[in-house]
Every structure is written in C-alpha cells, then in structure tokens.
Amino acid sequence: MQQYQYDAMYKVKYHDFIKQFSGYVSEYLSNDFISKIDHQEIKHSTGGHSYLHGFHKQYGNQFRRYTLDQNGKWFEVTKSWYVGLGNEVTEDTVKAFIIDIYHEYYMNKED
Secondary structure: OOHHHHHHHHHHHHHHHHHHHHHHHHHHOOHHHHHHOEEEEEEEEEEOOEEEEEEEEEEOOEEEEEEEOOOOOEEEEOOOOOOOOOEEOOHHHHHHHHHHHHHHHHHHOOO
C-alpha cells in the first residue's frame, strides 16, 4: 500500500475510532470528560518515506498508545516506553481503558 492510500485509510479509521472512544467515555463517565483525557498525535517511521499514524491517550497514570498498521488494524500498548505495535485492539480493550480511567478518577476525586 502506498503512503497516500494509508493516510486516507487512517483518516477514516481515526474518525471512527475517536467517535467510538468518545461514546464509551460518555457511557462510563460523562459527555464532557473526554476533554480531561490528554491526546497526542504520533507517527512511527517504517523506513524511507513511510510511516504509521497513531496517537496517545492518557489520564493520570492510565496510558494507551494506539497505532494503525498497514492492514487497517488498530494496536495498543499500555506503556509509553514500549517499542512495537503491541496487542490488537478490541472493543473490550478500549472499554477496559475507559473503566481504568473511571476508577482512577473516582479514587482520586476529592469530595
């Protein structure tokens, strides 16, 4: 796949992923909580002029790095220092991350 096609695929998959992610945040936390989760775009060079797109999400100690591979599958890692794609993303792994954020938020919430 050429970088041009990959970039187009990423835009579509990214939009769908963020929409789904935001829905889970609204389901488990609140509609406006999404703004409290840090978001940073990333690129991974694969050699030459090719690269993979992705992003980090972090709230407190809860961290995920999501990367889209050349086949259109999302992968995630839970440690910022980890090198590699990590594990394939599923609906449950995304929800588990939101639940981890939920627990961290309510454990650290001041009354």
